[in-house]
Amino acid sequence: MRPQELNLLMIFDAIMTEGSITRAAEQLSLTQPAVSNALARMRVAWGEELFIKDGRNIQPTAFANNLWGQIQGPLGSLEHAINQSEFNPATAQRTFRISAADIFVEMIWGPLRKIIEQQAPGINIHAIPNRAVEAANVLKDAEAELAINRYTLSENVIRAEHLLKPKYVVLMRPDHPLANAPLSITDFANTDHLLVSITGDILGPSDQALRVLGLKRRVAMTVNNAANVPNILKNTDLICVIPSIALEQEIFTNELVVLKSPIDTPPTPVSVIWHKRQDNDAGLQWIRRHIVAIIQQRVSSHDKKLGKYLLR
Numbered sequence: 001m002r003p004q005e006l007n008l009l010m011i012f013d014a015i016m017t018e019g020s021i022t023r024a025a026e027q028l029s030l031t032q033p034a035v036s037n038a039l040a041r042m043r044v045a046w047g048e049e050l051f052i053k054d055g056r057n058i059q060p061t062a063f064a065n066n067l068w069g070q071i072q073g074p075l076g077s078l079e080h081a082i083n084q085s086e087f088n089p090a091t092a093q094r095t096f097r098i099s100a101a102d103i104f105v106e107m108i109w110g111p112l113r114k115i116i117e118q119q120a121p122g123i124n125i126h127a128i129p130n131r132a133v134e135a136a137n138v139l140k141d142a143e144a145e146l147a148i149n150r151y152t153l154s155e156n157v158i159r160a161e162h163l164l165k166p167k168y169v170v171l172m173r174p175d176h177p178l179a180n181a182p183l184s185i186t187d188f189a190n191t192d193h194l195l196v197s198i199t200g201d202i203l204g205p206s207d208q209a210l211r212v213l214g215l216k217r218r219v220a221m222t223v224n225n226a227a228n229v230p231n232i233l234k235n236t237d238l239i240c241v242i243p244s245i246a247l248e249q250e251i252f253t254n255e256l257v258v259l260k261s262p263i264d265t266p267p268t269p270v271s272v273i274w275h276k277r278q279d280n281d282a283g284l285q286w287i288r289r290h291i292v293a294i295i296q297q298r299v300s301s302h303d304k305k306l307g308k309y310l311l312r
Contacts, residue, residue, distance in 0.1 A: 008045060011038045013075055015051070016060060016068045017142045017277065072277050087282035089120035096123065096287050099138045099147040101130045101198065103226055103246045104270075108148075111294045112287075120286075130198070139275040145284055148291070150268040159279060160271040161288065163295045166243030167303075168205070168265040169310065171256045173234050178259075185215070185262040192220035194238040196229060196246075206241045209263040230256060241265065245302050251309050258309050 014024040015035070025035045042050055046067075051058040060068070100108070105127050116123045128144050135149040136158050151160050170188070172179055178187055195204050202219050210216055221238060223229065226246040233240055233256055241261060250256045272291055278284050 008038055008042050009071055009075065011035060012042060012050070012064075013068070013071065015039070015058075016064065019057070019142045021058065087286060089123070089286060091122065092120055092283060093122040094124070094283055095126055096146065096284070097126045097128050097144040098287075099128050099130050099135065099144040099149070101148070103243075104148045107245075107298055108291055108294050112290060115290050123287075125287075135273060139273065142275075145274065145278060145281075146288065146291075147273050149270065149273060151271045151273050157276050158273055159276055160273045161292060163270045163272055163292060164245070164299045165267040165269050166245060167306070168241055168261055168267065169244045169251075170239055170241055170259040170261050171229070171233055171247065171251070172239045172259070173236075174254065174257050176237060176239070176257065178239070179257040183259045183262050185213070188239075188262050189215045189217050191217075191239050192237065193217050194229060194232055194236075194240040195219045195222045196224070196226050196240070196242055197222045198224055200224070204241065205265045205268070206261070206263060209265050213263070243267075244306055245299065248302055248305075252305060254309075258306075260310055 011024065011028065011030075014027050015021060018024045018027055021035050021039070022032055025032045028035070039050065046063075048063040049061050050064040050067075051060055053059075109125065109127070112125060116125070128138070130147075130149070135147045135151055138144050138147055139158060148163065151158070170183055178191065189210060193206075195202065197204065200222075202222060204219075207217065207219075221232070223232070226242065229240055229242065229247060230250045232238060244251060244258065247256065251258045272288055274284060274288070
């Protein structure tokens with residue numbers, strides 16, 4: 001292979017990875033016209049259209065997708081062989097885009113920023129919108145390098161590292177009529193519920209568990225952010241089934257009463273996930289390692305304290 005062809009493949013890989021000529025140019029430290037000119041040379045060299053315009057964006061053709069699938073492995077191996085020790089946190093200048101729900105931004109961003117200020121001052125962390133049902137696509141389309149999500153699907157291009165298994169509890173205001181005794185399944189089913197639904201779905205894991213028992217509940221209100229829950233619960237007779245770690249401050253300061261749920265709601269594990277094309281990315285490995293450590297420390301502390309507040 002001639003050197004100019006390898007250069008074209010590397011530029012092509014950057015465009016596919018970033019999903020944008022502008023971002024590919026930034027990644028490669030090239031000008032946008034230089035990348036556009038390289039794209040024109042690719043069309044001539046390979047005799048195929050590679051991208052089509054989609055508004056302000058571009059979409060790869062079937063030929064481009066097939067070609068990318070063939071070259072990712074060899075290019076990744078080559079890059080790893082050359083750059084396996086290249087990442088140095090102290091001198092790195094890099095931006096990591098992470099797809100995460102608000103609860104994980106609250107848990108991770110502060111401690112992670114402290115680590116960055118001490119060890120890697122040139123690193124930027126940008127949160128991008130979290131779309132739980134499209135976590136894998138966010139990575140495939142290179143909109144983010146990492147996603148923190150409930151991920152149970154098995155795809156050969158997606159890698160996952162376990163973070164936590166949420167513990168579902170029932171929350172309500174301290175003077176709620178049901179707040180001073182263990183919660184029966186009858187009272188649970190007959191009480192109006194508040195549901196946190198990022199997707200807008202009005203059915204949650206509790207509804208599936210109730211259905212098995214021949215019961216159902218009324219979801220009287222939904223919100224799309226756990227931060228909205230405390231104020232609503234404090235001023236209404238609603239109850240809410242939610243992972244305890246999502247509102248630990250309100251639980252541990254007795255602003256809300258926490259009860260054990262009378263139904264078994266199997267938790268869906270939360271993982272940090274990434275695309276296999278970045279398996280050997282030393283920078284991403286560094287960020288992942290700190291994210292996992294931050295979550296593990298937070299969960300360990302939370303679990304030790306929860307038993308003191310949980311009314312069984």
